[in-house]
Amino acid sequence: MLIIETPLLLRREIRRWRQEGKRIALVPTMGNLHDGHMTLVDEARARADIVIVSIFVNPLQFDRQDDLVRYPRTLQEDCEKLTRRGVDLVFAPSAQAIYPAGLAQQTFVEVPQLSDILEGASRPGHFRGVATVVSKLFNLVQPDIACFGEKDYQQLMLIRKMVDDMGYDISIVGIPTVRAGDGLALSSRNGNLSEEERRLAPQLPKIMNDVAAKLNQGERQTDTLLEQAQASLRAAGFEPDALFIRDAATLQPLTTDSTRAVILMAAWLGKTRLIDNQQIGLTA
Numbered sequence: 699m700l701i702i703e704t705p706l707l708l709r710r711e712i713r714r715w716r717q718e719g720k721r722i723a724l725v726p727t728m729g730n731l732h733d734g735h736m737t738l739v740d741e742a743r744a745r746a747d748i749v750i751v752s753i754f755v756n757p758l759q760f761d762r763q764d765d766l767v768r769y770p771r772t773l774q775e776d777c778e779k780l781t782r783r784g785v786d787l788v789f790a791p792s793a794q795a796i797y798p799a800g801l802a803q804q805t806f807v808e809v810p811q812l813s814d815i816l817e818g819a820s821r822p823g824h825f826r827g828v829a830t831v832v833s834k835l836f837n838l839v840q841p842d843i844a845c846f847g848e849k850d851y852q853q854l855m856l857i858r859k860m861v862d863d864m865g866y867d868i869s870i871v872g873i874p875t876v877r878a879g880d881g882l883a884l885s886s887r888n889g890n891l892s893e894e895e896r897r898l899a900p901q902l903p904k905i906m907n908d909v910a911a912k913l914n915q916g917e918r919q920t921d922t923l924l925e926q927a928q929a930s931l932r933a934a935g936f937e938p939d940a941l942f943i944r945d946a947a948t949l950q951p952l953t954t955d956s957t958r959a960v961i962l963m964a965a966w967l968g969k970t971r972l973i974d975n976q977q978i979g980l981t982a
């Protein structure tokens with residue numbers, strides 16, 4: 699497995715593979731890899747000749763400096779896992795390699811409508827940072843396909859829109875959320891939880907499931923459902939940040955025409971912000 703740190707060397711390898719007519723898959727990550735990431739890698743492996751994983755903790759998408767500093771970095775272990783998984787190339791650039799002129803001078807990609815709502819309202823500038831770095835990775839790697847997790851539901855929608863709007867010839871593959879046995883969505887930030895917090899954390903998906911069950915039973919008073927969920931989260935030791943029930947196709951409030959809903963939850967457990975989501979059909 700090649701480990702490459704600069705765009706120049708990356709381009710050289712990509713050119714060679716392209717000339718050989720290889721189909722290339724990209725899995726963008728911020729590292730500290732877990733089984734959720736490995737599922738993305740396996741899906742990429744199944745669909746392409748060459749699998750490239752990027753590992754880059756993108757400073758442009760962090761709205762809080764403490765979050766950026768605390769973000770777990772485990773490059774060596776990550777590379778060992780990816781070698782065992784048959785990945786062809788890891789692209790692990792420095793911030794200087796990606797933003798040579800500095801963040802303030804960087805050209806941005808801004809996806810309208812989706813960037814400033816929901817998670818984007820809680821984390822100002824976050825989705826502009828995500829769209830910019832993913833666009834840059836797409837231009838460097840020029841993959842045929844790219845894999846993203848449904849755990850970051852709004853991010854996946856934003857990337858699909860960016861690809862459509864900008865005419866990228868890249869097929870975006872969404873992968874269902876991989877969970878621990880107790881239901882907690884795997885996430886690099888779970889590593890920041892204390893033992894006690896980790897024990898409490900599965901209450902988040904459990905409370906989300908309760909909301910889903912009520913929607914399934916035909917309940918449509920979304921404000922009431924969300925108020926109940928907030929109270930349950932507080933009782934379980936969380937500080938709710940942002941809870942929504944939205945149309946899964948538009949991320950706008952449900953209408954009588956909505957056929958699928960998505961429940962989106964973000965809540966603090968101590969100093970760690972956990973997110974999760976669940977989709978449900980609205981047949982009832």
Ligand SMILES: Nc1ncnc2c1ncn2[C@@H]1O[C@H](COP(=O)(O)OP(=O)(O)OP(=O)(O)O)[C@@H](O)[C@H]1O
Nearest residue numbers: 727728729734846847849850875876884885886887
């Ligand atoms: N549990 C999971 N199941 C499926 N995909 C996941 C899961 N966790 C992360 N991913 C996906 O992996 C890709 C890289 O995500 P990232 O490196 O930010 O990991 P993460 O675990 O989501 O970290 P964090 O949530 O702490 O930022 C994204 O497309 C993300 O949606």
Ligand SMILES: CC(C)(CO)[C@@H](O)C(=O)[O-]
Nearest residue numbers: 726727728756828831850
């Ligand atoms: C897509 C991504 C790698 C861009 O930095 C990041 O937002 C993530 O890990 O989900």
Ligand code: BAL
Nearest residue numbers: 728759760824850853
């Ligand atoms: N997993 C999404 C990237 C982030 O939280 O910054």
